[in-house]
Amino acid sequence: MRIPVPPVNLYRDTQAVNGLLDALTPAWNCPDALVLDLSECSFLSAEGAAILTTLKLCRERRGRTTEIDWHTAPGQVSSHLARCQVAGQFGKTNSARCGTAVPLLNQPCLDPRALGEYLTGQVFAGGYLPAMSDDLTKQTRQALFEVVSNIFDHAESPCGGLIIGQLYPNVKQFQLCVCDGGVGLARRVQDSRMPSLSACQAIQWAIEGNSTRQNQPGGLGLKRLRQFVQANGGAFRIYANDGCLAETTNGLTRWRLSAELPGTLIEIRLNALDK
Amino acid sequence: MWVRVSEVFGVYCVDPADGHRLCAQVADALGKGESVRLDFSGVQVLTSSFLNPALGCLYAGFPPDVLSDRLTFEGLDTIDRALVEDVLATAMRFYQAPPGQQEQLLHATSNQFEC
Numbered sequence: 001m002r003i004p005v006p007p008v009n010l011y012r013d014t015q016a017v018n019g020l021l022d023a024l025t026p027a028w029n030c031p032d033a034l035v036l037d038l039s040e041c042s043f044l045s046a047e048g049a050a051i052l053t054t055l056k057l058c059r060e061r062r063g064r065t066t067e068i069d070w071h072t073a074p075g076q077v078s079s080h081l082a083r084c085q086v087a088g089q090f091g092k093t094n095s096a097r098c099g100t101a102v103p104l105l106n107q108p109c110l111d112p113r114a115l116g117e118y119l120t121g122q123v124f125a126g127g128y129l130p131a132m133s134d135d136l137t138k139q140t141r142q143a144l145f146e147v148v149s150n151i152f153d154h155a156e157s158p159c160g161g162l163i164i165g166q167l168y169p170n171v172k173q174f175q176l177c178v179c180d181g182g183v184g185l186a187r188r189v190q191d192s193r194m195p196s197l198s199a200c201q202a203i204q205w206a207i208e209g210n211s212t213r214q215n216q217p218g219g220l221g222l223k224r225l226r227q228f229v230q231a232n233g234g235a236f237r238i239y240a241n242d243g244c245l246a247e248t249t250n251g252l253t254r255w256r257l258s259a260e261l262p263g264t265l266i267e268i269r270l271n272a273l274d275k
Numbered sequence: 276m277w278v279r280v281s282e283v284f285g286v287y288c289v290d291p292a293d294g295h296r297l298c299a300q301v302a303d304a305l306g307k308g309e310s311v312r313l314d315f316s317g318v319q320v321l322t323s324s325f326l327n328p329a330l331g332c333l334y335a336g337f338p339p340d341v342l343s344d345r346l347t348f349e350g351l352d353t354i355d356r357a358l359v360e361d362v363l364a365t366a367m368r369f370y371q372a373p374p375g376q377q378e379q380l381l382h383a384t385s386n387q388f389e390c
Contacts, residue, residue, distance in 0.1 A: 112287030116320060138354050141320055149289045149324040209365070217331045217369035220323035220361055 001032045002069075005041045008048030014246075017047055017239060021259035027055060028262050033065045036090075039072040046102070046164045047239075047267055049086050050179040053104060054263060056089055057159035058181035067091065084164055100128050102165030102176065109160060110152040112145065118163070119144060123176070128169045129272040136274050139228050146221035147178045147266050154212065155182030157263060172272045173234070181263040185240035188212050199243025200254040207238070207245070225268070234270040276304040281317035288321045294328030301329075305337055305345060316350030323362055330359065331366035339367055 006023055008016040027034050036052065038044075044052075056066040068090040070078065081087040082095040085103035094103075105118045124137050132140075144163070151161035157180035165176040183191075185206055186199035192212040194202060207226050211218030222238075226247065229236045235248040239261050245254040278300065284293045297313075304311050315321065333342055348359060 110290065112285075112289050112320065116287060135354060138352075142322060142354070142358070145287070145289045145320050146322045146324060149291075149322060153291055153324060216327065216335070217362075217366045218323070218327050220327070220358075220365060224323065224358070224361065 001026065001030050002035045002037055003027055004037045004039065005044075005052070007040065007042045008045045009043040010045055010047065015255075016045070017051070017244070017265075018257050018259065020048055020051055021257060021261055024051070024055060025259045027066075028058070031064060034059065034067070036066070036068045037072045038068060038074065038077055041077055042074055044077050044080060046084070046166045046175055046177045047265060049081060049084055049104075050162060050164045050177040050265060051261070053086050053089055053106070053162055053164070054159060054179045054181045057106065057162070058262070061158040086164065098122070100167040100169060102163070102167060102174070104162060104164050106162040107148065107160045110149060115145065115148060116141070123165070123167075123174060128167045129174060130172055132272050133274050136232070136270075136272075140270060143225045143228050143268070144176065144178070146225060150221050151178070151180045151182065151264075154185075154188055155180045155264060157182030173269055174272060175267065175269045177265060177267045179263065179265040184262060185238065185264040186243045187241050198256065199241045200245060200256060201243075203238050203240055203243050203245040204252075204254065229268055229270065232270050232274070234268060236266065236268040238267075239265040276300075276309050277312045277314065279314045279317070281315070284325075286317060286319040288318050288325040291324050291328045294325040295332075297329040298332050301346065302333060302336055305333070305341070310345040310347070312347050312349065314350045315348065315355060318350070318355070321355045321358060323358065326359060326362040327366070331362050331369070334366040334370040
């Protein structure tokens, strides 16, 4: 099977992830070898790279091959995938230098030490962004650990969890995308407690401090992530199943996706300088 | 009982299974009438995924006044202290709510919009 991958540029098209998921719909469960054609893919954001990598890793766990036809990849996209260490997942050599890309980290199981070192070395190390305050560093670290540990607690993801991001030196911001190929946050909520909620409603329910656990308190991870992002003046998006919820300083929006993400993608964008 | 958390569970306190282990230790000591002091100095990352099972679940077995009298914390900076207080407040609300009430309230909240 050969699938053309559309561009994912959220600055130009806020619905771009939806387009990618539309294109990938037949790919998640297809038993045939899959080739991704990037000839139309003029730009691939970290969200796009995270989804493609999740697809590849989930298919790999099922013994299915997934390749990129590198002859079709525009130079800019090819270079970006090499810098964020995704190219190596698809048989191409990664770049020795990441530049402003925050490279791929895949954790098949939770490895807190590796996650801590990754954040220290790739996000907080400095060079591209101003030195962050200790509080901001600590809160970012805490938020990421909450999100990643949620994957291993709730998602049942065959590929574990992965992180990819991007530093934006000009605007002094950084972005981190955490993705898994599991049940999906929305479906988890629907299945456990709230079958009548749409995926968007289920995501909102989850960020309001509620938990799918039946017999013990919980639900603070996403609630506190949201509070932290709001206080920072940053933004976040959560894609899960066929729902998406985004919050920026302009408020909260949510929309239904026309195709499903089998899993959850949480993208946060933070200011490197405290407000 | 005094527990230096980082010595038992390491500097990354994120794993719910570790939280359950700490809860069992604390509950055992409280059940014997002891006071418990948890020292978080040296912990680099503390998350609710650890604290919910470690501390929140204590409210299932002990009244809030017993816990506030006999369970104390040290070695927490401002950020971690806020997290611990959030976890404790959430647990108190959870275990004090009559069965079914929480779910009804939350369902109403989330149905306020359409998507």
